[in-house]
Amino acid sequence: MSGSSNILAMKKIVQQLRFEASINRVKVSQAAADLQQFCIQNALQDPLLTGVSSSTNPFRPQKVCSFL
Amino acid sequence: MCDQTFLAITFGPCDNCHLSKPLMNIYLKNEPINYCSLCVEEMACQGLAPNETLATLKSESDNLKTKLEEERAKLHDVELHQVAEKVESLGQFVMKTRRTLKGHGNKVLCMDWCRDKRRIVSSSQDGKVIVWDAFTTNKEHAVTMPCTWVMACAYAPSGCAVACGGLDNKCSVYPLSLDKNENLAAKKKSVAMHTNYLSACSFTNSDMQILTSSGDGTCALWDVESGQLLQSFHGHAADVLCLDLAPSETGNTFVSGGCDKKANVWDMRSGQCIQSFETHDSDINSVRYYPSGDAFASGSDDATCRLFDLRADREVAIYSKDSIIFGVSSVDFSLSGRLLFGGYNDYTINVWDVLKGTRVSILFGHENRVSTLRVSPDGTAFCSGSWDHTLRMWA
Numbered sequence: 244m245s246g247s248s249n250i251l252a253m254k255k256i257v258q259q260l261r262f263e264a265s266i267n268r269v270k271v272s273q274a275a276a277d278l279q280q281f282c283i284q285n286a287l288q289d290p291l292l293t294g295v296s297s298s299t300n301p302f303r304p305q306k307v308c309s310f311l
Numbered sequence: 312m313c314d315q316t317f318l319a320i321t322f323g324p325c326d327n328c329h330l331s332k333p334l335m336n337i338y339l340k341n342e343p344i345n346y347c348s349l350c351v352e353e354m355a356c357q358g359l360a361p362n363e364t365l366a367t368l369k370s371e372s373d374n375l376k377t378k379l380e381e382e383r384a385k386l387h388d389v390e391l392h393q394v395a396e397k398v399e400s401l402g403q404f405v406m407k408t409r410r411t412l413k414g415h416g417n418k419v420l421c422m423d424w425c426r427d428k429r430r431i432v433s434s435s436q437d438g439k440v441i442v443w444d445a446f447t448t449n450k451e452h453a454v455t456m457p458c459t460w461v462m463a464c465a466y467a468p469s470g471c472a473v474a475c476g477g478l479d480n481k482c483s484v485y486p487l488s489l490d491k492n493e494n495l496a497a498k499k500k501s502v503a504m505h506t507n508y509l510s511a512c513s514f515t516n517s518d519m520q521i522l523t524s525s526g527d528g529t530c531a532l533w534d535v536e537s538g539q540l541l542q543s544f545h546g547h548a549a550d551v552l553c554l555d556l557a558p559s560e561t562g563n564t565f566v567s568g569g570c571d572k573k574a575n576v577w578d579m580r581s582g583q584c585i586q587s588f589e590t591h592d593s594d595i596n597s598v599r600y601y602p603s604g605d606a607f608a609s610g611s612d613d614a615t616c617r618l619f620d621l622r623a624d625r626e627v628a629i630y631s632k633d634s635i636i637f638g639v640s641s642v643d644f645s646l647s648g649r650l651l652f653g654g655y656n657d658y659t660i661n662v663w664d665v666l667k668g669t670r671v672s673i674l675f676g677h678e679n680r681v682s683t684l685r686v687s688p689d690g691t692a693f694c695s696g697s698w699d700h701t702l703r704m705w706a
Contacts, residue, residue, distance in 0.1 A: 249365060250364075250365050250368065253365060253368040253369060253372060254368060256368075256372050257368050257371050257372045257375065259546070259584060259587075260372055260375035260376060260379065261375060262583075263379060263585075263586065263587065264375055264378055264379050264382065266585070266586070266624065268382065268383070268386050268622070268623060268624045269386065269622040269623050270386045270388055270623065271386055271387050271388055271389055271390075271391070271620070271623045271625065271627055272388050272389045272394060273622075273623075274605070274606075274620040274622050274623035274627065275389065275390075275391045275394040275395070275620070275623075275627060276394055277603075277605065277622075278391065278601065278603070278605065278606060278620065278627075278648070278665075278666070279394060279395055279398060279666055281601075281602070281603045281605075281647070281648055282398075282647050282648050282649045282665065282666055283398070284647075285602070285646065285647035285648065286647045286649060288646060288647065288690075289645050289646040289647035289649065289650075289690055290646070290689070290690050290691040290692075290706075291406075291645040291646070291650060291686070291690055291691070291692075291693070291706070292401070292645055292646075292647055292649055292650060295691060295706075300691055300692075300706055301429075301446050301691070302409040302410065302445075302446070302691060302692045302704055302706040303409060303706055
């Protein structure tokens with residue numbers, strides 16, 4: 244059993260590699276440029292990046308000054 | 312080809328040759344059949360073309376692997392941080408613990424946000440699963456699981472249920488009720504069954520389907536209502552530790568990372584592995600898609616986080632420092648994808664600039680290793696859970 248299951252396993256590996264070798268790829272410069280563009284486009288909508296004032300962010304405690 | 316989901320041995324008459332022999336109970340296209348080992352071998356050999364031997368297949372696989380490497384290297388014309396040189400550097404970040412959620416009696420292992428951006432579910436080693444209101448730090452629901460080490464928990468998109476699992480090898484769904492006195496454990500529904508521990512689970516875009524990954528090396532897609540297995544994903548050679556679904560509404564791919572150092576991208580409908588990345592030096596503990604869906608980050612025991620681009624089909628950035636020697640347990644992106652948060656086993660959280668590859672900030676606060684980290688759905692804060700029994704909200 245082990246002999247044929249090795250062959251079966253190898254056949255699956257070869258089929259998978261054939262599939263992976265045939266996919267379309269893009270140059271890293273292009274992919275990197277797209278990632279960068281996405282970051283920049285969405286930078287303003289990112290509260291952790293831009294910081295949110297205490298009044299609108301429910302997690303930041305509001306600084307309350309009280310004069311006693 | 313046989314699709315062996317479970318392999319068990321019983322004794323009896325073979326379905327093919329009718330001789331009484333030890334049988335292999337295998338599943339052929341989800342139908343169980345009982346063949347003796349001789350008939351299974353004969354059936355397996357029928358799949359081979361003439362002249363295909365182990366040796367020829369091995370050499371072909373080696374050739375294909377080198378060819379893949381060459382193809383990938385051809386397109387590697389520049390590094391991500393070189394492209395990002397012209398981008399403005401990020402300023403100083405001040406992020407502090409804004410809330411501390413105390414209540415777990417043991418290590419917090421996993422957490423997830425509700426889509427209402429306010430509620431959180433967390434699970435711990437002592438078997439407790441707690442639903443919190445993160446703004447007020449109140450506990451809304453608590454369930455005690457029958458097993459310890461609840462390593463996975465997830466919130467349903469509707470906010471009406473939570474799923475969790477761990478050493479019980481199952482994923483159970485608990486519908487959340489508004490009635491505080493209701494016994495949640497009574498309504499529990501067992502959905503997934505694996506042959507080893509459950510490492511991660513996630514609802515798909517609806518409450519109706521759950522994706523799970525397990526220590527048995529497989530991932531699986533289940534229908535919640537019937538508990539039926541819809542699709543299984545085989546390809547990892549060792550435990551699968553993490554998974555993440557692609558962000559798009561129509562998306563039907565997900566990425567998984569495992570102890571075999573590989574991160575695989577799968578097609579949910581066909582069950583096929585579309586892409587595979589093997590550059591980490593150790594177990595991959597966490598994977599998370601980039602917000603655009605074109606890339607994903609991974610965190611590993613080799614103390615690095617890496618960014619893999621799906622269209623370029625390669626790793627495009629490594630986030631590491633010589634001074635960081637402890638493994639990464641979990642990673643997540645900020646809303647724009649510019650920041651990558653990593654929870655480390657040295658009790659800290661490192662914040663990386665995704666484009667430039669530099670560390671922006673290091674956050675201290677936890678008193679034991681950070682085990683889980685998720686950014687809230689609206690990006691205003693992120694939550695980290697740790698072995699020090701607490702969860703912290705950072706903003």
